[in-house]
């Protein structure tokens with residue numbers, strides 16, 4: 506089996522294919538392995554009573570399914586969503602079997618619409634890539650990962666079955682891989698500015714997604730190349746206009762840095778110090794409301810609840826003192842002092858915090874924020890911290906049409922023999938708006954599925 510793309514879904518597919526008895530070669534375009542998965546927060550949604558119940562979190566697979574469909578405006582492919590929500594916990598257990606440790610505490614990624622996000626015990630999605638790399642090192646007789654190897658074309662036999670890949674090593678040396686099946690796992694196209702704007706006819710059609718909007722992805726990885734390879738082999742590309750913007754962009758770069766919007770106990774205020782949205786809303790709702798604020802920007806405000814120790818690394822490995830030293834955030838011992846650093850009206854900021862706290866204490870607010878009594882507490886004590894944010898291109902939900910076997914399909918829904926696809930390069934799972942934490946669940950669940958089925962096909 507040849508896997509194109511060495512990110513989360515590609516490596517999950519590669520390892521599952523090895524476990525199903527195949528020998529595997531992974532082609533990775535970049536000099537570093539891991540793609541977007543490597544730099545992600547690593548939040549993985551799954552219904553997991555063993556972890557959720559001790560925290561008092563009520564959840565179920567039907568709730569996970571319905572929430573995913575609601576978040577996607579009911580435009581998701583129901584069969585794929587059922588497969589995802591039914592099998593995400595198996596992915597958690599499979600990752601654990603490869604050495605990934607998850608925190609016991611379940612959290613909520615930005616726009617997850619619920620408390621079911623699993624976080625690795627060591628910072629970020631790099632945890633997954635390190636465990637995968639360990640498997641590759643330990644199974645060198647069965648799996649080979651080649652960096653700086655860019656797939657350029659799929660090889661088809663006379664019957665239209667995919668039987669190999671043509672690639673370019675280091676930009677110049679032509680390489681041919683002959684194989685029994687190919688898994689495309691090349692990630693999204695968020696870093697391809699021209700292409701993303703060309704297909705931007707959906708949720709964000711009023712916004713020009715040119716260079717004035719940043720991107721959270723590693724741009725050379727996220728060019729959508731695998732989609733073109735699959736299309737040239739006969740696969741259909743679907744839902745391309747379903748592009749996700751994320752509210753956690755750093756002004757100027759769009760990278761996702763510093764204080765994150767994920768988690769609880771944070772408020773969003775505009776440059777007047779006023780709240781303007783339910784912080785727990787879907788990402789498209791959040792970003793639309795941010796664009797409506799002065800300068801299309803806002804501040805995330807947190808306090809000691811989020812960062813009790815300024816030297817304790819957060820889920821992404823950064824400490825408050827790191828962020829302060831870099832000048833990326835402002836701080837104050839009191840709300841008034843913080844407001845001074847932010848340059849916002851102190852009375853407005855205090856009123857915003859009070860309104861949020863009132864919901865946590867059982868009230869309601871004008872934005873429909875719903876407190877989660879398993880995680881939210883009143884924000885009352887300093888030190889306080891704030892960080893400026895803007896919307897940024899984050900995820901592309903459209904891509905290669907796949908069925909529930911992870912086979913790439915043509916416009917009639919018929920599988921292309923020998924061609925499988927998984928992860929952000931596929932379309933239809935997330936609908937018009939993906940839930941936070943569902944991409945990693947998708948990559949691991951459908952990556953495993955693609956690898957297992959590709960191995961079965963190749964070995965048959």
Ligand SMILES: Cc1cc2nc3c(=O)[nH]c(=O)nc-3n(C[C@H](O)[C@H](O)[C@H](O)COP(=O)(O)OP(=O)(O)OC[C@H]3O[C@@H](n4cnc5c(N)ncnc54)[C@H](O)[C@@H]3O)c2cc1C
Pocket residue numbers: 509510511512513514515532533534535538539540541542543544545546547548549550614630654655656657690691692693721722723725726727728730731761899900927928929930941942943944945946948
């Ligand atoms: C900063 C950030 C934070 C995120 N946080 C979360 C989170 O907490 N939870 C969540 O669910 N989602 C999160 N996401 C989204 C999620 O990480 C991605 O959707 C997911 O990791 C994509 O995985 P993938 O395997 O499909 O693609 P990737 O991980 O991007 O891997 C694709 C790989 O294919 C390679 N490639 C591309 N073209 C070729 C080619 N022609 N030949 C060979 N190789 C090629 C790329 O170089 C890349 O390494 C985050 C994303 C970012 C950027």
